[in-house]
Amino acid sequence: MPIYVVDKPLTLTSHDVVGRARRRLGTRAVGHTGTLDPLATGVLVLCVGESTKVVQFMERDTKDYLAFISLGAATPTLDAEGPICEQASVPAFSTGQIQSTLNTFLGPQQQIPPQYSALQVGGVRAYAVARAGGQLDLPARSVELHELRLLGLYDNLNAAPRSFSATPEGRWAVADGDQTMPRTITLPPALGNFPTLLVWARVGSGTYLRSLARDVGAMMGVPAHLSGLIRTRAGRFDLSQAVALEALSEASGLSELGALALPVIEASRELALQLRQGKRPADERTGRFLVLLEGELVAVVDGDGQAFKVVRAWAG
Numbered sequence: 001m002p003i004y005v006v007d008k009p010l011t012l013t014s015h016d017v018v019g020r021a022r023r024r025l026g027t028r029a030v031g032h033t034g035t036l037d038p039l040a041t042g043v044l045v046l047c048v049g050e051s052t053k054v055v056q057f058m059e060r061d062t063k064d065y066l067a068f069i070s071l072g073a074a075t076p077t078l079d080a081e082g083p084i085c086e087q088a089s090v091p092a093f094s095t096g097q098i099q100s101t102l103n104t105f106l107g108p109q110q111q112i113p114p115q116y117s118a119l120q121v122g123g124v125r126a127y128a129v130a131r132a133g134g135q136l137d138l139p140a141r142s143v144e145l146h147e148l149r150l151l152g153l154y155d156n157l158n159a160a161p162r163s164f165s166a167t168p169e170g171r172w173a174v175a176d177g178d179q180t181m182p183r184t185i186t187l188p189p190a191l192g193n194f195p196t197l198l199v200w201a202r203v204g205s206g207t208y209l210r211s212l213a214r215d216v217g218a219m220m221g222v223p224a225h226l227s228g229l230i231r232t233r234a235g236r237f238d239l240s241q242a243v244a245l246e247a248l249s250e251a252s253g254l255s256e257l258g259a260l261a262l263p264v265i266e267a268s269r270e271l272a273l274q275l276r277q278g279k280r281p282a283d284e285r286t287g288r289f290l291v292l293l294e295g296e297l298v299a300v301v302d303g304d305g306q307a308f309k310v311v312r313a314w315a316g
Helices: 014-025 049-058 095-103 126-131 209-220 245-250 269-276
Strands: 003-008 030-032 040-048 063-071 107-111 141-154 163-166 172-174 196-203 224-234 264-266 286-293 296-304 308-313
Touching: 003 014, 003 245, 014 030, 014 040, 014 245, 030 049, 040 049, 040 063, 049 308, 063 209, 095 141, 095 209, 107 209, 141 172, 163 224, 172 196, 196 209, 209 224, 269 286, 269 296, 269 308
Parallel strands: 040 224, 264 286
Antiparallel strands: 003 040, 030 040, 063 196, 063 224, 107 141, 141 196, 163 172, 286 296, 296 308
């Protein structure tokens, strides 16, 4: 079965979306390639049926976001769920100062995850402890931020734009009259009248934009929270391809072949049979490959210069 790109609605968890997709598509075999928080919207990639086998190869894909960071107020959840737990006045920062601050977060980083997250320590979820009034010692994690671009500085969240379009380079920017098919986004209600940054971000897997908002504020000397988040790309799938959750049962879906950015080997029938049987046929190539037979998925394999080892195989 194909891959579906859903525009996740506000307030639903990723698990909620999977549950509704199962009902609409008539199958239990539905998985996603990267969680979105309830107050985030945008690209949630759903793999259905046999395509769930590609999830493991997509979870580490880079992702793009439009992030709204409100300065002057912090929350325990680091986002607009609230409540506000700290407030401070905000100096008049210039756009140059803000972009310089963002630039300090580029490249490999050590990032402390939010307490309100699904991470586990000793089998206990961090969010469960946080909701009970406690805290877990969450170690910093290695993440990588590839691009952070300030798109605008606004007096408050309500003054920020709601209409965006993809650029020719595959990024997303505030829509103007020259762009086609603008997409209107929905943001959570503002927690107050706080200066708000609009940032376009391209980040590696495992990056928390809520933590980034906290850390950007700390670098600028003020409390901050993530007041809105839209994922515009996950791996090779873009927001322009996304369908509404309500329209999922009528959507045709996308080929799972488009999900894997791997070099392709066109297999003979003999090689395809060997790989599907889990054998290790001799081959001098090195690296990870996608093996096809007449356009159909056969396997993902790793080559060590002597033989292929099957990482995942598909039935013929």
